[in-house]
Amino acid sequence: MPAHETIAAIATPPGTGGIGIVRLSGSRALAIAEALSHSSLVPVKIQFRRFFDAGEQVIDHGLCLFFKAPHSFSGEDCVEIQAHGGPIVLDMLLERVCGLGARLARAGEFSERAFLNGKVDLTQAEAIADLIESGSRAASRAAMRSLEGRFSQQVHDLDDDIVNLRTYIEAALDFAEEEIDFLNDIDIGRRLDEATVKLQALLEQAEQGRTLQEGLSVSLAGLPNAGKSSLLNYLAGYEAAIVTEIAGTTRDVLREHISLRGVPIRINDTAGLSESQNPVEREGIRRAWESIGQADVVIYLVDAGKGMTGEDRRILDDLAAANLQLVYSKSDLLAESEAPDPAGLYISTRADRGMDKLVDSITGHISDYNQDNHTFMARRRHVDALQRALECLRQAAHGFEQSRSGELMAEDLRQAQHDLNEITGEFSSDDLLGRIFSSFCIGK
Numbered sequence: 001m002p003a004h005e006t007i008a009a010i011a012t013p014p015g016t017g018g019i020g021i022v023r024l025s026g027s028r029a030l031a032i033a034e035a036l037s038h039s040s041l042v043p044v045k046i047q048f049r050r051f052f053d054a055g056e057q058v059i060d061h062g063l064c065l066f067f068k069a070p071h072s073f074s075g076e077d078c079v080e081i082q083a084h085g086g087p088i089v090l091d092m093l094l095e096r097v098c099g100l101g102a103r104l105a106r107a108g109e110f111s112e113r114a115f116l117n118g119k120v121d122l123t124q125a126e127a128i129a130d131l132i133e134s135g136s137r138a139a140s141r142a143a144m145r146s147l148e149g150r151f152s153q154q155v156h157d158l159d160d161d162i163v164n165l166r167t168y169i170e171a172a173l174d175f176a177e178e179e180i181d182f183l184n185d186i187d188i189g190r191r192l193d194e195a196t197v198k199l200q201a202l203l204e205q206a207e208q209g210r211t212l213q214e215g216l217s218v219s220l221a222g223l224p225n226a227g228k229s230s231l232l233n234y235l236a237g238y239e240a241a242i243v244t245e246i247a248g249t250t251r252d253v254l255r256e257h258i259s260l261r262g263v264p265i266r267i268n269d270t271a272g273l274s275e276s277q278n279p280v281e282r283e284g285i286r287r288a289w290e291s292i293g294q295a296d297v298v299i300y301l302v303d304a305g306k307g308m309t310g311e312d313r314r315i316l317d318d319l320a321a322a323n324l325q326l327v328y329s330k331s332d333l334l335a336e337s338e339a340p341d342p343a344g345l346y347i348s349t350r351a352d353r354g355m356d357k358l359v360d361s362i363t364g365h366i367s368d369y370n371q372d373n374h375t376f377m378a379r380r381r382h383v384d385a386l387q388r389a390l391e392c393l394r395q396a397a398h399g400f401e402q403s404r405s406g407e408l409m410a411e412d413l414r415q416a417q418h419d420l421n422e423i424t425g426e427f428s429s430d431d432l433l434g435r436i437f438s439s440f441c442i443g444k
């Protein structure tokens with residue numbers, strides 16, 4: 001991608017609207033906009049202009065904004081042309097600026113240039129895309145925090161700690177015969193532990209951020225007829241799934257995207273878990289287990305009318321306790337205020353009971369979704385990189401205990417640093433950048 005090429009794109013969404021924006025970035029942006037408007041332009045001033053086609057006919061009139069490098073989003077000369085928001089008008093404007101020497105921008109290319117010109121780091125560029133695409137208020141607030149650099153700052157802090165450690169260790173290596181004493185002196189073990197604890201906390205926060213970005217995945221599980229599909233329909237607000245009194249109604253995994261109190265949720269309704277001999281049901285049950293295995297939260301429904309059975313207990317033994325929420329359904333079948341399991345959560349989709357508590361418990365899995373003043377947006381690749389870095393620190397600590405070898409430890413720390421730098425983009429392959437930016441929208 002030659003950086004001197006000037007790129008252009010319609011930055012507003014397809015369709016009609018009051019205003020539509022064509023954006024230009026690159027060394028020829030100003031010349032192209034001046035040729036388009038038959039006038040000269042000055043930086044950061046709102047300028048009303050007419051826009052002409054090649055045959056000197058007026059395409060439209062509107063506002064022109066010129067941002068001179070490096071004081072622009074991309075760090076290059078940028079022009080925003082605000083015209084009327086009709087697809088034909090905007091197409092004609094785009095065609096004209098391309099005729100004057102711009103080329104069509106690829107998806108995410110403005111942001112990519114902003115990254116390459118050091119205006120934002122990689123997590124901030126990703127946060128812009130996440131902000132635009134956020135499916136809930138909590139997600140948009142978290143994306144904004146990442147955009148403001150909260151996540152990057154913590155990664156940089158950790159990086160600094162590791163650099164300091166490496167400097168000490170590498171200095172010790174230069175005085176090989178005194179290496180061991182030197183390493184003991186500066187309390188390497190304690191410093192390594194501190195960095196590990198910090199990294200672990202950051203990883204936990206990033207996990208929360210990832211959940212906001214991807215949505216919390218929730219699987220509804222239970223015996224046939226437990227009321228799973230009825231709960232899906234209740235939460236989705238429409239008849240997404242077939243509900244009948246016949247056990248084994250649901251076979252495929254049904255997926256719905258919902259938002260509960262501002263938290264994006266991907267909810268899966270699954271086949272009832274039973275010992276069926278029917279091959280279709282068996283495949284449904286296999287898929288149910290698969291969905292349960294991948295979920296952030298599993299809601300296990302027990303029919304309150306029947307109470308907890310031996311089969312329920314056997315299945316519950318197989319479910320991981322960490323993300324399990326046991327819920328008694330059909331509480332309307334019990335006598336008023338009867339609750340055989342005093343600690344249990346009782347709901348009824350039919351009588352609309354217990355739903356607030358259930359929603360509390362689901363959203364509670366994103367710990368500070370409403371008073372969240374520190375959750376930032378993170379992606380799976382960030383979580384993966386943090387996990388790799390954590391593994392390296394653990395390895396460094398282990399190696400240090402076992403052999404007291406500064407050399408091995410220095411190598412582990414170097415790798416941890418590399419993993420951290422991948423997050424913010426200091427070390428990143430073209431391949432990775434290509435993958436990240438191509439998922440952005442055109443014009444961003």
Ligand SMILES: Nc1nc2c(ncn2[C@@H]2O[C@H](COP(=O)(O)OP(=O)(O)OP(=O)(O)O)[C@@H](O)[C@H]2O)c(=O)[nH]1
Pocket residue numbers: 222223224225226227228229230231242243244245246247248249250251270271272273329330331332333347348349350351
């Ligand atoms: N009384 C009462 N009945 C309910 C309630 N929720 C669901 N049911 C009934 O229970 C039966 C089974 O409901 P479903 O939602 O299909 O149950 P399921 O767990 O999806 O069943 P499978 O798909 O067969 O595994 C239906 O007849 C529902 O009308 C409830 O809150 N109260």
Ligand SMILES: [Mg+2]
Pocket residue numbers: 228229230241242249250269270
């Ligand atoms: Mg069902």
